[in-house]
Amino acid sequence: MPLVTSKEMLFAALENHFAVGAxxxxxxxxxxxxxxxxQEERSPVILQVSQGAIRYAGxxxxxxxxxxxxxxxxxxxxxxxxxxxxxDQNIRCLRAGFTSLMFDGSKLPFEENVAxxxxxxxxxxxxxxxxxxxxxxxxxxxxxxxxxxxRAMMTDPHQAREFVERTxxxxxxxxxxxxxxxxxQGAILDIELLEAIRQEIPDIPLVLHGSSGxxxxxxxxxxxxxxxxxxxATYLNQGFIKGMREGLQKYADSTDPRKALAMSRENVxxxxxxxxxxxxxxxxxxxxxxxxxxxxxxxxxxxGAAE
Ligand code: G3H
Ligand code: ZN
Numbered sequence: 001m002p003l004v005t006s007k008e009m010l011f012a013a014l015e016n017h018f019a020v021g022a023x024x025x026x027x028x029x030x031x032x033x034x035x036x037x038x039q040e041e042r043s044p045v046i047l048q049v050s051q052g053a054i055r056y057a058g059x060x061x062x063x064x065x066x067x068x069x070x071x072x073x074x075x076x077x078x079x080x081x082x083x084x085x086x087x088d089q090n091i092r093c094l095r096a097g098f099t100s101l102m103f104d105g106s107k108l109p110f111e112e113n114v115a116x117x118x119x120x121x122x123x124x125x126x127x128x129x130x131x132x133x134x135x136x137x138x139x140x141x142x143x144x145x146x147x148x149x150x151r152a153m154m155t156d157p158h159q160a161r162e163f164v165e166r167t168x169x170x171x172x173x174x175x176x177x178x179x180x181x182x183x184x185q186g187a188i189l190d191i192e193l194l195e196a197i198r199q200e201i202p203d204i205p206l207v208l209h210g211s212s213g214x215x216x217x218x219x220x221x222x223x224x225x226x227x228x229x230x231x232x233a234t235y236l237n238q239g240f241i242k243g244m245r246e247g248l249q250k251y252a253d254s255t256d257p258r259k260a261l262a263m264s265r266e267n268v269x270x271x272x273x274x275x276x277x278x279x280x281x282x283x284x285x286x287x288x289x290x291x292x293x294x295x296x297x298x299x300x301x302x303x304g305a306a307e
Contacts, residue, residue: 014228019228020045020230024050026053030264033269035077037276040273041273041282042282046100046229047080050083051082059096074288081098082231084104100132103131106136114163121169131169132170133167136176138173138178141182158200173208173209175209177190185212185215211235212233235275243260
């Protein structure tokens with residue numbers, strides 16, 4: 001089916017206590033792995049294009065591949081810009097057919113973050129495209145941050161309310177203890193802080209970045225507290241590389257790159273399926289491509305009514 005926007009998807013997640021996986025993809029095999037997983041799991045999915053993917057594949061090619069694969073399946077697919085770097089890039093993505101944008105002004109002073117986020121929202125909303133913004137900073141594991149440094153960058157709940165009111169953003173990426181690009185799953189989220197943020201902005205879907213390093217229990221706790229979109233990149237890249245290594249060994253004498261790449265694609269698919277089940281998004285799409293009605297209370301039921 002044609003691409004959809006992230007608006008309905010994230011509100012369905014907010015209402016029904018599941019989260020939509022937002023998976024980064026840099027090439028055809030990664031995109032295929034993600035889409036095949038979503039189709040088999042009957043799950044909505046967000047395919048997102050990072051700054052690195054834009055440098056590697058180019059904006060139009062990255063967008064074009066996602067649009068084509070979305071047409072081949074009957075589950076809702078969103079094409080999202082990840083960590084949009086400035087106003088101009090967001091506008092280029094709007095023109096290229098992205099159905100969800102992000103302006104990441106988290107490194108800017110508060111007032112500058114507000115001003116540019118507001119500008120992006122204004123233009124995107126004219127054509128019905130939702131915008132994710134970021135407040136607080138989700139750090140990078142290469143910076144070897146201490147616990148205190150991670151804490152110091154976390155989102156302030158009162159500021160979050162002011163930010164959302166002034167910008168009109170549709171979803172908000174929050175810093176609650178995760179760090180980008182961790183290679184093992186050791187991060188524990190601050191659920192109390194997350195709940196304090198949710199109390200301030202109960203109607204705004206919250207987004208978790210740096211999710212490859214988050215412990216399974218933390219995801220399960222965070223979803224009933226408003227996390228509706230979970231970004232996963234490193235964990236999929238690890239699976240892709242593992243598949244390539246194994247494929248190159250297994251087919252050491254072959255000149256056919258597809259043999260190793262197919263193993264990579266399969267690994268990505270399996271990892272995405274695992275996350276979709278964990279996030280509670282598996283099975284929420286019915287056979288006609290819509291959200292099941294009446295909505296199934298996925299996570300809250302499984303978790304013993306966490307609210
Ligand atoms: O924006 C993308 C993500 O936040 C991915 O983070 O590589 O730690 O999974 P990750
Ligand atoms: Zn991120």
